[in-house]
Amino acid sequence: MLTNRQLLILQVTVDEFIQFAQPVGSRQLSKKKEVPFSPATIRNEMADLEELGYLEKTHTSSGRIPSEKGYRFYVDHLLIPQLATTEDMKQIQSVFKERISETEKVIQKTAMILSELTSYTSILLGPDVRKHRVKRFSIVPLSSDSAVAIIITDSGHVENRLFQLPEGLTTSDIEKTVNILNEQLVGVHLHDIQRVLEKETAVLLKRHIGRYGELMSSFGVAISSPQEEKVFYGGKTKLLHYPEFSDLHKAQGLITMMDQANQISKLFSPNQVGIHIRIGSENTLLEMEDCSVITASYTVGEEQMGSIAIIGPTRMDYRRVVTLLDLMSGDLSRELTRILGGPRS
Amino acid sequence: MLTNRQLLILQVTVDEFIQFAQPVGSRQLSKKKEVPFSPATIRNEMADLEELGYLEKTHTSSGRIPSEKGYRFYVDHLLIPQLATTEDMKQIQSVFKERISETEKVIQKTAMILSELTSYTSILLGPDVRKHRVKRFSIVPLSSDSAVAIIITDSGHVENRLFQLPEGLTTSDIEKTVNILNEQLVGVHLHDIQRVLEKETAVLLKRHIGRYGELMSSFGVAISSPQEEKVFYGGKTKLLHYPEFSDLHKAQGLITMMDQANQISKLFSPNQVGIHIRIGSENTLLEMEDCSVITASYTVGEEQMGSIAIIGPTRMDYRRVVTLLDLMSGDLSRELTRILGGPRS
DNA sequence: GTTAGCACTCATCTCATGCGAGTGCTAATA
């Protein structure tokens, strides 16, 4: 168990390092008025903290920097929540003042503002389309052998796929198909479409449509190909300005990673509630070993819709980011609930 | 006018520099069997070429590197076209073998392959949606006060916008509107929609729809907001591996630029035909002063649809890139023409 | 228990030095 003095010194050390990105020396700390001890005392305490694994030295005669364990302890026990400043509040409000009606634009704007306020990179995972329900289904023939299938969800999202029309399919066949599909699919979650198509609907279609087999082989594939979660970035390159990435290789790895959507989803733990912090190598990605990720999620009505993440260097300003993220995820949830009119039946 | 020997030396110098990214010395050249002159002779010629502005020195006693004027001369007069290797041909064919039916996927894959083959970054400007024609128009109400407007183009592209429904608009009002819009808009270019809406169609709508004014103020804005040209990247971060960008600041500028879609369009000259090369500062963007951009365009039927660009360092392998770009733009044009079935009426 | 003092460590900066690749010029050569 740490003594109060050790707690104080650990906290101040982390705070200083977060601010200046330089190893923290005993003299430097003793000058601060919150720390009424001599450098020698501080040195002793720091040596103990190092032995316990909370602090590290970059070389024998340097100041101390927090270890990952140190950061972990800091965010778990020493992080005093902070009230957002009115200035920040104002900025956040500004996203929602315009009453934008398209969810994607709201999310994009949220990403921007979050990055502006924190000076880190923000990543927002768009609403998981598969949780939306079909509102309307439609097929538009383009030529004698191709057509577009369109699904409109209750959230106003539109999915579309091109597919090949089997030869000899009549216009009335298509009309019938659309009618059947609308009857069957409206209200179904997008991730259930394929299942429904294969079971209930298949029987009906088979009965009415001549070219059923060929139609389904082409159309079924098109409709069931996975919809990707959309990723929105704010300040994608902001991280590069921090001294920890002045190493070109690290910077490269980071940039490359951010351009790979499948990597990004690894940063989020699915279905978590509340704010989560992952420090350094706690993110399984090698490229992220000098980064911390703070995630939150937003909801529409009661349902969890998407996630928000802020990526910064491990010495990021956890306090501020947690405050902002908390605020923002709440406001975003409210706004999206307003737009989408709450959970629909 | 340059002598043959000067031409030879300029050519070989540029070739060497392209390959090794190191200043080229006279001794180095004289060792090559294409250059049967002594270092001293080469030095004299190089001195002349420098005076003429084709070569530069990085410092007094370094070898020579090509100046922008040198590159310009090289690509204009010394670039011997090359036949693509069968290996390259095979790779390129592979994009089209799968007979993907969605244009966007074909373009994305083209971008990937181009970047793989060249080891530079490729940027493809997607088909300009505004040149497409309306195939079908539709409105799907989501709730009592909002709806999605959907435009399907003859190319199978789908545009959609959310908009607010004026209060008290009946279902039959919406149906009428959709009917009128379909009658009026089918076959119209997307970039003409707004004009048509404001003129011919306005009269008709006014006559039939009660809430005409309110509907149009909300709907008109939604439908006329500009559609962006989609940008596809291949190997976005490949450039960072070249030594000319080992300077973090330059790398940063480049990455930042590539994330700004509006900057990207500046790299393309609109409506050009054939292959264009822009060297270093010929690209107006400051971030691109160490880059060259080679652009081509692809067509569907007779109509120009989009552009292809390869971005590399100024010392890029012009010969190879030109060859590949030429081949690829032709093949892509053919493939898209096949998919979209040529120009539609 | 706390602090002052002191010897010690180590990264970093600066400066001198030497090396080598490459040049320009001049004189010799074909």
Add this chain to the structure above:
DNA sequence: TATTAGCACTCGCATGAGATGAGTGCTAAC
């Protein structure tokens, strides 16, 4: 007259030796 060999010179760069200073650990005094 065009080409080449020879040579002095330039300059970037790598290397290594101090000097500097921030910071530590340990011991002894308060």
